[in-house]
Amino acid sequence: MYYPILMSYTSAIADKSEFDALFPRWDKLEPDVQKTLHKQASFHSAKKGTMLQNDEAHCLGLILVNSGQLRTYMMSDEGKEITLYRLFDGDMCLLSASCILNSIQFEVIVEAEKDTNFWIIPSPTYKTLMTQSLTLSNYTNELMSARFSDVMWVMQQVLFKSMDERLSDFLLDETNRENSDLLIITHEQIAHHLGTAREVITRLLKYLQEEHAISLSRGSIKIENRDILEKRLQK
Numbered sequence: 457m458y459y460p461i462l463m464s465y466t467s468a469i470a471d472k473s474e475f476d477a478l479f480p481r482w483d484k485l486e487p488d489v490q491k492t493l494h495k496q497a498s499f500h501s502a503k504k505g506t507m508l509q510n511d512e513a514h515c516l517g518l519i520l521v522n523s524g525q526l527r528t529y530m531m532s533d534e535g536k537e538i539t540l541y542r543l544f545d546g547d548m549c550l551l552s553a554s555c556i557l558n559s560i561q562f563e564v565i566v567e568a569e570k571d572t573n574f575w576i577i578p579s580p581t582y583k584t585l586m587t588q589s590l591t592l593s594n595y596t597n598e599l600m601s602a603r604f605s606d607v608m609w610v611m612q613q614v615l616f617k618s619m620d621e622r623l624s625d626f627l628l629d630e631t632n633r634e635n636s637d638l639l640i641i642t643h644e645q646i647a648h649h650l651g652t653a654r655e656v657i658t659r660l661l662k663y664l665q666e667e668h669a670i671s672l673s674r675g676s677i678k679i680e681n682r683d684i685l686e687k688r689l690q691k
Contacts, residue, residue, distance in 0.1 A: 472497075475575055478520055478546050480595055489589045496581040502568040508552070509566040515555035516566070517576045520548045524572025528552075528564050529648070538614070538651030540564060541606040550599050556583040614651065622650055623660050624685040627670070627677065637679040 472494050476482050479493065499522070502508060508526070509516045519526065526543040528551060543549055551564045556579050586593045613622050626649060630639050643661060647654045661677065664670045669684035670677055679685070 474522060475499075475520070478522060478575075480548065480599075481591055484591045486589055486591075489585050489592060492581065492585060493577065497575045497577050499573070499575055502572050502574070504568055504570050504572075506568040506572075507565065508568065509564070515579050516552045517578045518548060518550060518553045518582050519543070519566065520575040520577065521545055522573040522575060524568065524574070525570040526572055526574070527567045527569045529567070530564055536651060536653075537565075537648040538610065539649040540610055541603065542569070548599060550596065550603055553577075553579040553582060555579055556586070619650070619652060619656060620660050620663075621689055623657065624664075624669075624688040626650060627679060628682065628685055628689075631679050631682075637682075639677045639679075640675060641677060642675055 475494070475497055476490075479485075482490065485493075497520075502524075508519070521543050523545050526547075526549065527539055528541050528543065528549060529537050529539045531537050540551075549566060552566050586596055613625075617625075623646070626646065627639070630641070631637050643657045644654045646661075647657045650657070661670065661672060664685075665672050667684055669679070669681050671680055672678075
């Protein structure tokens with residue numbers, strides 16, 4: 457199987473009060489648990505394109521995003537990618553520490569889509585704290601359910617929606633996420649997100665351009681008519 461190269465990220469110094477503000481249900485955690493998290497959590501920075509984790513180097517630890525954007529995805533033996541979910545400010549990645557989940561072996565790749573600052577909580581530390589804190593254990597179960605729902609949503613898209621519907625949905629979501637009708641993204645990047653070939657995306661984008669829904673430039677896509685894209689989702 458092909459594995460992306462695991463690129464290095466840098467450690468940094470940060471105010472632990474930022475960690476307190478980001479960590480879910482911090483005020484409800486026991487003082488000893490808070491103390492251990494303060495001691496064990498480390499702050500890091502990664503440039504856009506940095507691979508934080510791949511299938512060969514799994515169980516990095518729990519990632520808590522301070523600022524930026526991470527992409528969590530899976531890759532087939534042939535190198536085809538599909539995005540499972542993204543992580544934004546305040547989001548936590550549980551699947552980067554899948555070894556703490558005894559009944560689940562879910563290996564994923566985590567990549568920085570933008571310059572990102574994040575905290576890492578070592579897997580052994582988090583696993584121990586889960587046995588000591590009901591609040592942390594309950595939150596972890598809820599997080600696991602939420603991520604499972606994310607993955608199931610992706611599966612439903614793949615199984616029950618046509619690629620042109622998925623592409624229209626993706627373009628609308630991206631413009632909402634970026635708060636801009638101009639997307640700086642390549643056909644290949646879209647193909648990776650949707651788990652298909654670049655040639656398929658190129659053909660569908662050209663069709664949307666002919667419908668005057670979008671306009672294409674090298675390395676970018678501009679949404680010209682959102683109504684056309686939205687109507688494709690209502691078929």
